[in-house]
Amino acid sequence: MAPNILFVLTSHNKLGDTGKPTGWYLPELAHPYHVLRNKANITVASPAGGESPLDPSSIEAAKDDVSQDFYKNDSAVWKNTQKLDSFVGKAKDFDAIFYVGGHGPMFDLVDNPTSQQLIKEFWEAGKIVSAVCHAPAVLYDAKLSDGSLLIKDREVTAFTNAEEEQMGLTKAVPFLPEDALNKASNGKFVKAAEPWGEKVAVSGRLITGQNPASATGVGEAIAKALGI
Structure with a gap:
């Protein structure tokens, strides 16, 4: 039987006080979806449900065929998301949870009680917890039932300070x-040798990717961990 994966998108569309639009980042959904779509059943959720905002700048930036094909042909994936809170208590029905990056998650998924509850439930049910680019930020204070931090002493990666600086958005994000x-x-953050290089960190059932270039690798690491 094909495994079930819960993809989580942002519902947030404003980049801090910059006045710029934001949301989720095209290749960070398109590439993992492309890797997994024929091997797993994918359910897509967001805090508000309904249409999840796609960062318009990512449509321009992602010129690769996978991203552009996804943008043209698969809009139903992000236009009809289910409400995130409807999945609380349902970790047993899934094999993995995956958070899609973009600046949006920094504003509505970090410190989100529903998201934190889901991360705890998935992890404690023995499921895969995964995220790419800015989305691993949702894990920074995710706690388990005993009060410990999920990522303590675990290798993890995400969008780096140098990459944020090169984007000119260091001041636009909450942290x-x-x-x-x-x-x-506990000092276990890892990154590629150069900014924008591919880096996927796998620490048991925790899978994180550094940036857009790491999105395919995260999808492949999830597939490998699920044995598909």
């Missing part, structure tokens, strides 16, 4: 994922 995750993981 920098690299700093928060490095602290919470």
Whole structure:
């Protein structure tokens, strides 16, 4: 039987006080979806449900065929998301949870009680917890039932300080994922040798990717962990 994966998208569409639109980042959904769509049953959720905002800048930036094909042909995936809170208590029905990146998650999924409850439930049910780019930031203070941090002493990666600086958006985000995750993981944050390089960190059932270039690798690591 094909495994079931819960993909989580943001519902947030404004980039801090910059006045710019944001949301989820096209290749960070398109590539993992492309890797997994024929091997698993994918359910897509967001905090508000309904249409999840796609960062318009990512449509311009992602020129690869997989991203562009997904954008043209699969809009139903992000236009009809289910409400995130409807999945509380249902970790047993899934094999993995995956958070799609973009700046949006920094505003409505970080410190989100529903999201934190789901992460705890999935992890404690023995499921895979995964995220890419900015989305691993949702894990920085995710706690388990005993009060411990899920990522403590676990290798983790996410969008780096250098990458945020090169984007000119260091001041636009509530905090920098690299700093928060490095602290919470006890100094276990890892990254590619150069900014924008591919890096996927696998620590048991925890799978994280650094940036858009790592999105395919995260999808492949999830597939491998599920044995599909």
